[in-house]
Amino acid sequence: MRMKNLMLVLVAIFLSASAAIAQERGNRQGPGQNRTPEERAKAEVERLNTALSLDQSQRDSIYTYSLQQSTAQQALFQQGDGDRDKRIEKMRSFREKYDTKLKSILTEEQIKKYEEIQKERSQRRSSRN
Secondary structure, three states, X not given: OHHHHHHHHHHHHHHHHHHHHHHHHHXXXXXOOOOOHHHHHHHHHHHXXXXXXXXXXXXXXXXXXXXXXXXXHHHHHHHOOOOHHHHHHHHHHHHHHHHXXXXXXXXXXXXXHHHHHHHHHHXXXXXXX
């Protein structure tokens, strides 16, 4: 009887540990996964300001446009129409529009630096995949 109780306790401990590990993995999603559009827009402005030394007008313009984009992207994901390829294409379109708008706000020097940053990010993404 003692052996049976010991086995039950061990199984319970194992299941609890497995659940805790799974929960922790779920919490380690990529940055921005559970953020509101406002939080994502603010984080984007902070990231760009750090990298490009934006002035206040640029920060305000980028925040406004980034908020619009984040809200549209969130709506796209909440639709969940099931067509993954279509959503990926829309996200690509959002990114291209965002880059175009962003470049219209930045100075020539900032655009060059932004393009370098984008190239580095792309290379890091490629190396992870």
